Amino acid sequence: MPGALKTILPRRRALLLGAAAALAASALPVPASEVGKLYVGFAAGGATDTLARLIAPALSSELGQTFIVENVPGASGMLAAKAVERSTPRQPAYVLYPTMTMLGKVLAGQPSELDKLTPISLLYEQFTLVVVNPQVPGLENVRTLQDLLQVAKAKPGLTYGPMGVGSTGHLTMEWLNSLAGVKMQAVPYKGGAPAMADLLGGHIGVLIADSTVVAPHLNSGKVRAIAVNYPQRMASLPDVPTIQEQGFKEIAGVPWVVLAGPPGMPQQQAAALAKALDKVLAQPELVQAMRAQNVEPRSSSPKEATQLMQGDLALWSRIIKDNHITNN
Structure with a gap:
């Protein structure tokens, strides 16, 4: 029996260590040996592309892994979203997903297909x-x-x-x-x-x-x-009042960009990447650089990003319907 016990304990220890290692690996935002792609659905040189290229090196530095920006322009950003939809949770592919891409489907009378992406974190809001x-x-x-x-x-x-x-x-x-x-x-x-x-x-x-x-x-x-x-005045234009200040408190909803991953992305992986982005988007140098591009850095949890997207989808879908707006 003692001999059998000596055999069982190392084996059990090995199994526990293996399980712990697997759990840790699943929590990594990007497999260490892989290069993460940040897809942008617009041409190089545009505002979204410029901001992606500010965020990518900061995220690479934070995680000790490489993130590169890849442009897939077309269809109001939907082609880039499709590239990530077709990837798998094991592939490090993400997309900078703006409000206008989400609404493109609504205008076409099609399902939004938000369930085909995994919201990770809000990146920034636009004035x-x-x-x-x-x-x-x-x-x-x-x-x-x-x-x-x-x-x-x-x-x-x-x-x-x-x-x-x-x-x-x-x-x-x-x-x-x-x-x-x-x-x-x-x-x-x-x-x-x-x-x-x-x-x-x-x-x-x-x-x-x-x-x-x-x-x-x-x-x-x-x-x-x-x-x-915007909910408050711009720091760079303090004398310009908000729409809400000027008598239209009902009007809400501002353009945003969310980082989203492939469908079925493990929760631990999305949460780990969101935490890394929270640190990145708080860096004073990056905040200053992003505000120079007239956007406001914002981070969130995956749950908060999901709630934001679903809430704005309902809001803007109602405005589209009430005002009979189509892209035809």
């Missing part, structure tokens, strides 16, 4: 600004949202430019139209550069866009910011 060109006739004295709405009531058919059909800016302005009882007409653009060019050229008088598009032009004197859609 949306309403701006006017005061050189456009009728907008010379517009300095507040109420000023703009008065012009819209007096001038039916006043046009504004959102960044694409179904963008959060588009949905916010249509929500505002409904609440204020006006009808500003959307002229959607496929990108920030052509929209800003038309605003500066006076072809449109009003633009709602992410601050990454607008901010570089605010000191030109040709563009005037009249409202920001």
Whole structure:
């Protein structure tokens, strides 16, 4: 019996050690021998790509593993999401998933398919600004949202430019139209550069866009910011009041980007990566660099990221339905 006991104990110890090692390995965000891919659904050089390339090296340093950015542009980011959907939990593939990608399916009348990704953490939120060109006739004295709405009531058919059909800016302005009882007409653009060019050229008088598009032009004197859609004012534009401050407390929801992984990703793995991102997004140098790109760093748990995505999906789906918005 003693001999048998000596044989059983080492074997049991080996099994326990093996189980512990397997558990530890499953909690790793990326297998140590692998290179993690951060997919971006937009072309290199854009805002999402720039921010991904700020986050990737910081995350690599935090975890001692390599993360690289890979661009898969097209279909409002859905092609990049598909690349991760097709991967497996054992493959280190993740996607920077923005609000507009989630809403693309809704606009097409299709299921959102959020269940085909594993939300890991919120990465950042974006400020949306309403701006006017005061050189456009009728907008010379517009300095507040109420000023703009008065012009819209007096001038039916006043046009504004959102960044694409179904963008959060588009949905916010249509929500505002409904609440204020006006009808500003959307002229959607496929990108920030052509929209800003038309605003500066006076072809449109009003633009709602992410601050990454607008901010570089605010000191030109040709563009005037009249409202920001965010829970609080921007530190870089302290004199620009929020939409909520200007009488529309019902309006909520801001653009965000979430890091998501493949379907069926183990909870321990997602939680470990979220904790690493929490540390990364608190680094003063990274915070400063991201705010210089006019976004607000935000981290979260996988559960919080899931709740955010599901909550905003319900919110914006209602706005899309109530205002009969389609991408056709």
